[in-house]
Amino acid sequence: MRIALLGGTGDIGQGLALRWARDSNHDIVIGSRDPEKARERAETYESDLEAVGHDRKITGFENAMAADRADVAVLAVPAYHIADTVEAVADRLDDTILVTPAVGMGRDDDGFHYNPPPTGSVAALAADSAPDGVPVVGAFHNLAAGRLIDLDAAFDWDTPVFGDDADAKATVMGLADDIEGLRAVDAGGLANAAEIESLTPLLINLARENDDLHDLGVKFW
Amino acid sequence: MRIALLGGTGDIGQGLALRWARDSNHDIVIGSRDPEKARERAETYESDLEAVGHDRKITGFENAMAADRADVAVLAVPAYHIADTVEAVADRLDDTILVTPAVGMGRDDDGFHYNPPPTGSVAALAADSAPDGVPVVGAFHNLAAGRLIDLDAAFDWDTPVFGDDADAKATVMGLADDIEGLRAVDAGGLANAAEIESLTPLLINLARENDDLHDLGVKFW
Numbered sequence: 001m002r003i004a005l006l007g008g009t010g011d012i013g014q015g016l017a018l019r020w021a022r023d024s025n026h027d028i029v030i031g032s033r034d035p036e037k038a039r040e041r042a043e044t045y046e047s048d049l050e051a052v053g054h055d056r057k058i059t060g061f062e063n064a065m066a067a068d069r070a071d072v073a074v075l076a077v078p079a080y081h082i083a084d085t086v087e088a089v090a091d092r093l094d095d096t097i098l099v100t101p102a103v104g105m106g107r108d109d110d111g112f113h114y115n116p117p118p119t120g121s122v123a124a125l126a127a128d129s130a131p132d133g134v135p136v137v138g139a140f141h142n143l144a145a146g147r148l149i150d151l152d153a154a155f156d157w158d159t160p161v162f163g164d165d166a167d168a169k170a171t172v173m174g175l176a177d178d179i180e181g182l183r184a185v186d187a188g189g190l191a192n193a194a195e196i197e198s199l200t201p202l203l204i205n206l207a208r209e210n211d212d213l214h215d216l217g218v219k220f221w
Numbered sequence: 222m223r224i225a226l227l228g229g230t231g232d233i234g235q236g237l238a239l240r241w242a243r244d245s246n247h248d249i250v251i252g253s254r255d256p257e258k259a260r261e262r263a264e265t266y267e268s269d270l271e272a273v274g275h276d277r278k279i280t281g282f283e284n285a286m287a288a289d290r291a292d293v294a295v296l297a298v299p300a301y302h303i304a305d306t307v308e309a310v311a312d313r314l315d316d317t318i319l320v321t322p323a324v325g326m327g328r329d330d331d332g333f334h335y336n337p338p339p340t341g342s343v344a345a346l347a348a349d350s351a352p353d354g355v356p357v358v359g360a361f362h363n364l365a366a367g368r369l370i371d372l373d374a375a376f377d378w379d380t381p382v383f384g385d386d387a388d389a390k391a392t393v394m395g396l397a398d399d400i401e402g403l404r405a406v407d408a409g410g411l412a413n414a415a416e417i418e419s420l421t422p423l424l425i426n427l428a429r430e431n432d433d434l435h436d437l438g439v440k441f442w
Binding site for chain 1: 329409419430437440442
């Protein structure tokens with residue numbers, strides 16, 4: 001499968017790219033608004049993988065080119081860039097599943113707070129922005145990028161996956177399960193997005209308040 | 222310590238009562254609007270504990286009497302009874318910590334959704350309802366009552382605890398840690414309530430969507 005990580009130069013994109021490249025045979029493509037930056041980061045990721053004994057080709061392109069022919073495109077961008085990123089790649093989407101891990105958050109003295117866009121969730125914003133017929137799936141909100149990026153680090157985490165297109169959701173759940181130590185759990189449809197997106201500020205607040213908790217994920221049982 | 226479970230005839234009150242009675246030496250008092258029901262349930266809980274080899278005295282009273290001289294009073298009532306329950310016991314609160322495990326939820330075809338009161342969270346509603354100087358702490362939102370009630374069931378769960386009074390929060394974290402298999406995690410102040418209260422509909426939705434997940438709790442790591 002061909003996976004494009006749009007905004008894949010950021011930390012969550014880097015983490016997913018490294019883990020999929022190490023743990024699966026999927027083609028990994030890094031997208032960025034700046035194609036030169038995408039190419040440079042792809043080379044860095046190749047070096048990181050080589051350092052742990054994995055010889056993998058990772059390519060880098062401008063976002064639209066990265067999305068071209070991708071089976072799955074992950075919108076690994078801040079919530080306020082979801083709409084323009086989808087718009088920039090819209091005419092390249094052809095049987096492509098869009099995946100959103102983004103969360104809208106605000107911050108005050110007490111900590112981080114879920115602050116969704118007027119659509120009610122970032123996933124709903126992605127769905128509103130997507131061309132007709134392009135399925136949107138939410139996943140990977142609750143993964144600590146720092147732990148993903150550190151290929152020496154292990155974890156035993158769940159990621160809730162949600163979406164209205166059952167086939168697209170099943171595909172993304174499979175991709176999540178491809179990552180060692182990660183289990184996809186079905187969180188229902190897009191209408192359930194807010195409760196999953198709210199996990200991200202909660203995990204940040206817990207890491208902030210508890211000296212013994214860092215780079216937190218979650219396990220449901 | 223004397224712990225009053227107001228609305229302790231319901232399932233989360235029952236679960237906490239049984240676990241504290243089994244795993245600690247705290248005095249457990251069941252409160253209800255109906256004192257006769259409170260007494261009957263207290264006797265039932267005593268029998269449940271005796272059946273697993275624990276000889277414990279549990280008392281039952283009308284809510285205001287149950288709250289009297291309690292160190293901690295848990296508002297184990299539905300969100301829409303938080304305000305009237307606090308009002309009913311207000312003049313009995315004397316150095317008493319109020320604990321709120323309640324969540325406002327709505328339901329549609331997709332699942333359960335966080336539906337806070339206009340105060341922004343149930344915890345904020347409890348704090349607004351409480352007399353001046355009575356600390357409010359949020360805890361125990363994310364525990365599956367069915368698993369708590371089944372004294373043969375084990376778990377390894379976390380519960381985020383939050384509140385603006387550091388001493389009161391520390392007391393409730395200690396009470397959470399008294400339950401075998403439960404770890405309190407510090408979730409900061411009352412302003413962080415919404416992200417913790419949102420866990421409850423998420424856990425219900427996950428149990429609803431995944432055949433292999435039941436009576437779910439959560440572990441952060």
